Amino acid sequence: MPEHSLKPLTPLGHESPETVTLGPVTIAEVVDIALASLAVRAGRGGDVATAARKAGIALPPPGHAAAGDPWSAFWMGPEMWMITAPCSTHEDIVAALKPIFGDAASLTEQTDAWARFRVTGRDLPRLFERLCGADLDRASGGQAIRTTIEHLGAFLLVREDGAIDVLSARSSAASLHHAIIAAAKSVF
Amino acid sequence: MIINHPLLGPRDAQEFVYLGDARLIGRPDGMDEGAAQAFHDHVFLRDNPAGEHRELWFHEQGDRSWLVVTRNTVTHEITKVELARDVARALGRSK
Numbered sequence: 001m002p003e004h005s006l007k008p009l010t011p012l013g014h015e016s017p018e019t020v021t022l023g024p025v026t027i028a029e030v031v032d033i034a035l036a037s038l039a040v041r042a043g044r045g046g047d048v049a050t051a052a053r054k055a056g057i058a059l060p061p062p063g064h065a066a067a068g069d070p071w072s073a074f075w076m077g078p079e080m081w082m083i084t085a086p087c088s089t090h091e092d093i094v095a096a097l098k099p100i101f102g103d104a105a106s107l108t109e110q111t112d113a114w115a116r117f118r119v120t121g122r123d124l125p126r127l128f129e130r131l132c133g134a135d136l137d138r139a140s141g142g143q144a145i146r147t148t149i150e151h152l153g154a155f156l157l158v159r160e161d162g163a164i165d166v167l168s169a170r171s172s173a174a175s176l177h178h179a180i181i182a183a184a185k186s187v188f
Numbered sequence: 189m190i191i192n193h194p195l196l197g198p199r200d201a202q203e204f205v206y207l208g209d210a211r212l213i214g215r216p217d218g219m220d221e222g223a224a225q226a227f228h229d230h231v232f233l234r235d236n237p238a239g240e241h242r243e244l245w246f247h248e249q250g251d252r253s254w255l256v257v258t259r260n261t262v263t264h265e266i267t268k269v270e271l272a273r274d275v276a277r278a279l280g281r282s283k
Contacts, residue, residue: 077251
C-alpha cells in the first residue's frame with residue numbers, strides 16, 4: 001500500500017466545514033454523511049424491499065425521506081433511493097450495502113458527488129421561496145423535494161426538527177452557497 | 189402551466205422538458221417486413237392536432253420520470269397525466 005498524506009477538503013474547499021449565520025438563519029456545511037444511490041434492477045422490486053426491511057433500511061415513498069440509525073434514505077425517483085449513513089462508521093458505504101442487496105439493486109457511491117448545507121432557523125420557507133418552486137409551507141418534516149436552485153438541480157430534505165438540508169452537485173457548491181446566502185441577506 | 193405529476197402532485201411545467209408525440213413509445217420492430225417504411229413513418233410523420241394531444245414530457249428538474257401528458261393544444265388544459273412506464277407496459281412492452 002502506498003503511503004498517503006492527502007488532506008481532505010470540504011466541498012467549499014476548506015479544511016473544515018464552514019458555518020455562516022445571517023440574522024436568524026444558520027447555513028452549515030455538512031461533510032460527515034456518506035451517500036450511495038440505490039436503483040432497483042428490472043423486476044427486482046420485491047427482493048429489494050425484503051432486503052431493506054431485513055437490514056432495517058426504510059425506503060420511503062415518493063417525495064419523502066426516512067431517517068434511521070445508521071441508515072437513512074430519501075426517494076430520488078421511481079425505484080430509486082439515496083441511502084445515507086454516518087461517514088465515521090460507513091465511509092465505504094457501497095461495500096456495506098452490497099451484501100444487503102446483492103444483485104437485486106445497482107449501488108453507486110455518491111459521497112463525494114454532493115455538497116450538503118444544513119439551513120436552520122425560523123421562517124425558512126420565506127428564504128427558500130426566493131430560491132426555488134418547492135412548497136415548503138406545506139412541508140411538515142420528512143419530505144425530500146427535488147427542485148432547481150439557480151439553475152442547479154438540488155434536493156431539499158425537510159428534517160423533523162424544521163431544519164432543511166440542501167444537497168446539490170459538489171462541483172457547484174460555492175455557487176449554491178452564494179445563492180443561499182444572497183437570499184438570506186435579502187430576507188432577513 | 190402546472191403538470192399534475194402522478195407521484196409528486198402538481199409541479200410547475202418549468203421543471204419539465206417536452207419531447208413530443210407520445211406515439212414515439214410505439215417503436216416499430218426493425219426485423220419486421222416493411223420496417224423501413226414503418227421507421228420512416230415513426231421518425232418523420234406527426235399529426236399536428238388543434239385539440240387533444242398525447243405527448244411525452246420528462247421531469248428533468250424532478251424525479252427524472254417520463255410522463256404521458258394529455259393536453260389540449262388550443263386551451264393548454266391538461267386532462268390526464270400518466271407515467272410513460274405504465275403506458276408502455278399497458279401496450280405490452282416489458283422494458
